[in-house]
Amino acid sequence: MLVPERRDLLLARLHRDGRVIAKDLAAELGLSEDSVRRDLRELAAAGLCQRVYGGAVPASPAVADYATRAGVAVDSKARVAAAAVQLVEPGSTVILDGGTTALAVARALPPDLVATVVTHSPTVAAALVEHPGVEVYVLGGRLFKHSAVTSGAAAVEAAGAVNADLFLLGVTGVHPESGLTTGDADEAAMKRALARRAADTYVLASVEKIGAASPFTVLPLSAVAGVVTDAPPDDEVMVRLRRLDVTVVQAATDAG
Structure with missing residues (x-):
């Protein structure tokens, strides 16, 4: 799975489930947990999620100015x-x-x-x-x-x-x-x-x-x-x- 496809999947799971557990998703996709965490870091840097212990949850749009x-x-x-x-x-x-x-x-x-x-x-x-x-x-x-x-x-x-x-x-x-x-x-x-x-x-x-x-x-x-x-x-x-x-x-x- 290409990196953009993987990140689209992460965002879809966040929208559907309200959270992503890095360990579980890595096992499901056959990836290393570090790869999933790296994707989450980059999504968080773009303001698309909020990282929490073990994974991520949706970022709030209410943090805008x-x-x-x-x-x-x-x-x-x-x-x-x-x-x-x-x-x-x-x-x-x-x-x-x-x-x-x-x-x-x-x-x-x-x-x-x-x-x-x-x-x-x-x-x-x-x-x-x-x-x-x-x-x-x-x-x-x-x-x-x-x-x-x-x-x-x-x-x-x-x-x-x-x-x-x-x-x-x-x-x-x-x-x-x-x-x-x-x-x-x-x-x-x-x-x-x-x-x-x-x-x-x-x-x-x-x-x-x-x-x-x-x-x-x-x-x-x-x-x-x-x-x-x-x-x-x-x-x-x-x-x-x-x-x-x-x-x-x-x-x-x-x-x-």
Whole structure:
């Protein structure tokens, strides 16, 4: 089998199965495990997969720059936002993450909502200007322009003063084995700091993030109260997540 054919096969298996185990595929194709791993390294360098221990999983398209991500899965993010706002109780304190899905949540909040929102995203804070009943607190720090959020030691320290009822967490990947991931180590640390300050954390997972992974772990799936997604319930990854006892808040699907 020629190298391009082999790599096409690897991508097809990633799409079909949501993962590739290098040892198993090498045995199936009669190749050395090193050959398969080399192919996976080159696919990962091209942004076509995310390498994990023993093989690879699909790479998340949500690691693109902020402007690009604003145009990715727009309808899916709106559906997730519509479901997520149902978790926000009047009078509660909510930590709202940064990113394009969190921005969709901010825009979907009822205009008459009375609540407190804490965020490290200037764009999310600006979207809440039109909500007169929402008290907004912005956590300061170094601006991470890729996601338009603050991060770093100052932002983590500021988060330590917050006590919230709910954290709506944005990630770039939700995978049964890799857990909840994102593309930057400092951003992952900030998300963990925010999760520690909330009674419940729910993940905002538009459909392109389901079954994908990024380089840095945010939290294990067992550390969150649930995943809000519009991925179809019979999707293979969703079936695997429920087998792990992950609570799913089902948003409307494409068919719904």
